[in-house]
Amino acid sequence: MYQRILVPTDGSALSKKAVNSAIALAKLCNAELVALKVVPRYPQSYFEGGIALAPAEVKQVEKTWGDAGQAVVDAVKKTAAAKGIEAKAVVVRSDVVSDAILAAAKKHQCDLVVMASHGRKGIKRLLLGSETQHVLTHAQIPVLILK
Template structure:
């Protein structure tokens, strides 16, 4: 069925719930799991004349975002290992997260993307979240959209 599943997260509650559901699904089909966090690219402060001394360098920003990404992916790693699944985490930088998710799925030879219906934007929207919608429109491999049920 599926041998390697990509699971994106933005660290939100909804994404975490979907990751847990994705791990359960991966266990059922005995698939490897690749977790991904996509951080925004570093933005140079070009709109001001003097750069404040507390502005992080690009290297500092990337190190901080890698740390955030790994912390967001850690619950998935723990859950996967608890279920005896292979897990690999990936932190990427892009201002087009959907495009990066699809590219990473291809790069890591994933045959399914298991993604939350919404991320940080929340469930207040009537339609799918923008990143999820873009992944669906760009992707040529199956995408399973997980919707968290309200209690």
């Protein structure tokens, strides 16, 4: 049914639920898994960041974020491998998570995205936005949402 499943994760308890479901589905379909962590870029402008850091410090912050992101997807890859699932661990840098998820799905030729959603409604959704909603409405492939 599915050949390659993308599972974006941030390492939270909610995203771990999506990871576990994606691994189970990949096992059922004999599909490959692509674990994705989107890491933000360090804010560079005066208005985005409150404190201006030296370029070397910015690189160190971004490296720390990247290393932490790599640890998250490596853990997914290890869990998948323990269950006999081939998996890739991918970290990308982007300030727009949903766009990065959609681009990764296309780049890695995934035919399903499995992701979690907080299920926010009303003013919370309006104020906080929804990366999941953006992926759901703009994806060219099926998206499985878990709450």
